[in-house]
Amino acid sequence: MNRERVAGKPRLMVPQTAGFVYCPGCHEPLVARAIAEALEDLGMGDNAVGVFDIGCSSFLLGIMDIDSVIGPHGRPPDIATAVKRIYPSNIVFTVQGDGGLLSIGADPLMGVLARAEKITIVMINNAVYGTTGGQMAPTSLAGQETSTTPGGRDASKHGFPVHAAEMIATFKSTAYSVRCAVNNPYNYEQTRECLRTAFTKQMDGVGFSFVEVLSACPSNWHMSPAASLRWIEESLMPEFPLGEFKNVDKME
Amino acid sequence: MVKPEVVIDEEQCQGCGYCVIFCPRKCLSITGDKFSPEGYLLPSFVSPDSCNTCGLCTLLCPRSAIEVYLNFDGEAQA
Numbered sequence: 001m002n003r004e005r006v007a008g009k010p011r012l013m014v015p016q017t018a019g020f021v022y023c024p025g026c027h028e029p030l031v032a033r034a035i036a037e038a039l040e041d042l043g044m045g046d047n048a049v050g051v052f053d054i055g056c057s058s059f060l061l062g063i064m065d066i067d068s069v070i071g072p073h074g075r076p077p078d079i080a081t082a083v084k085r086i087y088p089s090n091i092v093f094t095v096q097g098d099g100g101l102l103s104i105g106a107d108p109l110m111g112v113l114a115r116a117e118k119i120t121i122v123m124i125n126n127a128v129y130g131t132t133g134g135q136m137a138p139t140s141l142a143g144q145e146t147s148t149t150p151g152g153r154d155a156s157k158h159g160f161p162v163h164a165a166e167m168i169a170t171f172k173s174t175a176y177s178v179r180c181a182v183n184n185p186y187n188y189e190q191t192r193e194c195l196r197t198a199f200t201k202q203m204d205g206v207g208f209s210f211v212e213v214l215s216a217c218p219s220n221w222h223m224s225p226a227a228s229l230r231w232i233e234e235s236l237m238p239e240f241p242l243g244e245f246k247n248v249d250k251m252e
Numbered sequence: 253m254v255k256p257e258v259v260i261d262e263e264q265c266q267g268c269g270y271c272v273i274f275c276p277r278k279c280l281s282i283t284g285d286k287f288s289p290e291g292y293l294l295p296s297f298v299s300p301d302s303c304n305t306c307g308l309c310t311l312l313c314p315r316s317a318i319e320v321y322l323n324f325d326g327e328a329q330a
Binding site (some may be wrong): 002003004005006007008009010013015016022023024025026027028029030033182184185188218225226229 | 256257261263264266267268269270273274292305307308310311312314315316317318319320321322323324
């Protein structure tokens with residue numbers, strides 16, 4: 001009997017071991033898989049450096065077979081700057097959560113945007129702080145119940161969610177800014193395509209590229225994985241519309 | 253005769269059920285009698301006859317725990 005493999009694990013993904021474990025239904029390993037497949041599509045799997053943030057994104061060290069660095073919380077854009085300037089021919093990307101990029105990491109983000117670094121930032125937007133137990137994040141929705149806003153996020157006290165992809169698209173140094181999701185096969189393939197485009201902008205030396213991915217956090221949303229897929233479509237997507245906000249081939 | 257086969261890595265699977273949700277032909281199901289070593293409910297490949305090896309189960313598996321194979325009987329074809 002002959003056996004032919006039709007589909008399966010990408011080459012750049014390794015089985016998870018103890019210590020690098022995501023919750024059941026987490027979308028972060030799916031984003032890692034999309035990154036791995038995009039790198040394989042470009043043939044740059046061995047010439048890519050991932051810079052991961054503290055938080056759930058740090059576990060990517062254990063599931064992706066690429067060169068990687070971990071930085072202090074919120075500082076991966078700065079480390080990615082250094083790596084990119086030392087190895088300009090490599091693809092350098094960071095994977096950060098919404099808390100790590102938009103609250104503590106907002107300063108390094110402004111830095112890379114001001115300097116027009118040719119790196120890619122992948123932001124995983126799940127509307128809460130995942131690792132620390134579901135606190136309110138800059139992207140939490142109005143009225144969303146989190147462990148620090150048990151009565152729901154109140155706009156008069158806690159403000160409004162931050163729209164990172166739209167904000168970054170307004171900068172002159174940005175070559176590509178997009179928001180996508182991995183909640184169904186179509187959106188997954190779109191994400192892979194967007195990541196490929198973002199890495200291509202970097203390889204061509206156009207400018208900074210940003211990919212925001214809407215992601216599920218069933219543990220901290222207190223939902224089943226199936227219910228969290230519905231919540232992404234019904235609550236998260238109306239607030240954070242998917243789409244491309246900037247795509248230029250040459251900087252002004 | 254070509255037979256599709258879906259192999260689930262029982263040590264990696266966490267029973268989130270995305271493969272069951274996204275299988276367009278309902279070939280996978282969490283039957284409730286199979287458990288992983290970590291104690292998660294495992295999906296089973298219940299209807300091999302309707303599988304057309306589209307690979308959507310493996311695409312949306314957060315743990316990359318699913319592999320899809322085609323088995324050829326008799327003479328080598330692949």
